[in-house]
Amino acid sequence: MKKVSVGLLGFGTVGTGVVRLLTQEKERLEARMGCSIELKKVLVRNKNRPRKVLIDSRILTTDASDVLDDPEIDIIIELIGGVDKAYRYILRALQNKKNVVTANKDLMASYGEELLLEARKSKKDLFYEASVAGGIPILRTLTDSLAADRIVKLIGIVNGTTNYILSQMSHEGLSYEKSLQSAQSLGFAEADPTSDVEGLDAARKMVILSHLAFSIPVRMDDVKITGITDVTREDIVYAQKLGYTVKLVGVSEVNNGAIDVRVEPTLLPNGHPLASVDNENNAIYVYGSTLGETMYYGPGAGEGPTAVSVLSDLLAVIRNMNLGVTGNHIFLPRREMHNREENSIESQFFVRLHMKDEPGSFSLLTDLFKEQRISLEKLYQEPIVGKDIAEISIITHTTNKILFESSFDVLRKMDVVLNAKYYRVERG
Ligand SMILES: NC(=O)C1=CN([C@@H]2O[C@H](COP(=O)(O)OP(=O)(O)OC[C@H]3O[C@@H](n4cnc5c(N)ncnc54)[C@H](OP(=O)(O)O)[C@@H]3O)[C@@H](O)[C@H]2O)C=CC1
Ligand SMILES: N[C@@H](CC=O)C(=O)O
């Protein structure tokens, strides 16, 4: 039987999942591919670190050239994460005529196009299904299954860690810190979880998704990003009182020849299909011009689910090797598009504020919105016992974003307003 040799870079959460699944399913996968699949070398930082899965310690190495320059290795799986080294290693692998599979969204969001061009030049595959939404097969869905439709909008819950944190804060009443620690110990978070909680990881995934859905080369600088570090349990509770759930949501939308990509904590009406996507699960809601609305849902992070995507990419490479082709079908021609002007953006907003509970203060608030012609859909007021302070939550009707922001600024500076914050609301 023909043999395919694989080199693995990185043996952490996802690397462990890949080795475990490859070992468990070896016979079935080899029968399916008609070849034997040998894991020849595994690059780690520390060979002596205890591992969660049995491996022949002789294949572990700390020297990248043992993997990248071994002429017998056909396919490199990159799972070390980060940008600089991963970029150099993948480039070298492609130049050494090896196919590459990666789960690295940090890298693909910034250097994806360049590396895909290199893969095309080397006539090799570079697949990266695991880089977005872990186990959900969304990249091939966009490039293959939905290729005939014109996609106009994507809404995604694409970061497992933040979705896990917000779910734990909402349903279990856990603190932000405890929920983050738990997401880290379950293997969902990045090595440095700052990129999760500050929305960068989700933004990278929205960059990749936007490129594939719209053929537009979106850059990280084009994405407006707000993370979840300022979301409090009270925000979640008062949103719930009005029938909404707080999620870190990525939206990418093409409208009148302009694109808008943003990642921010957003209120979703409880009836919205994305509102019930909890814990480390992810979902991508796709608006196709002809197909209509479809949603792709499943585990977005963690050892097993991510390993399924990585190994399925590996099998796709082997299938291509068997056929003697490369499938750079994930590479698309570019169509340039400018960013949508902020003053053309319309949305509903949720405002939460504390106000002095004294006669007339409430009407100052409603007068302001009336003056600005911002109408209110829902309003909830509750006195804070013993403090002469009122807790007020508002959902506006759809309004111009710039108009809303300038009105909010006036509101925030009113003498009777003690503090105020707002979130965008996605329509149901
Ligand atoms: N965790 C998840 O749920 C998901 C992760 N991803 C992506 O997958 C990739 C891997 O993530 P994950 O497995 O969680 O990461 P981990 O931090 O758990 O593992 C990283 C592995 O890479 C090795 N490593 C790191 N830097 C180097 C280096 N410079 N030289 C040699 N080896 C190195 C480490 O070695 P050692 O073990 O010796 O320390 C470790 O085995 C990342 O790109 C991540 O964004 C994508 C989807 C989901
Ligand atoms: N840290 C990421 C891992 C998967 O991409 C996440 O939490 O989603």
Ligand code: NA
């Ligand atoms: Na995926």
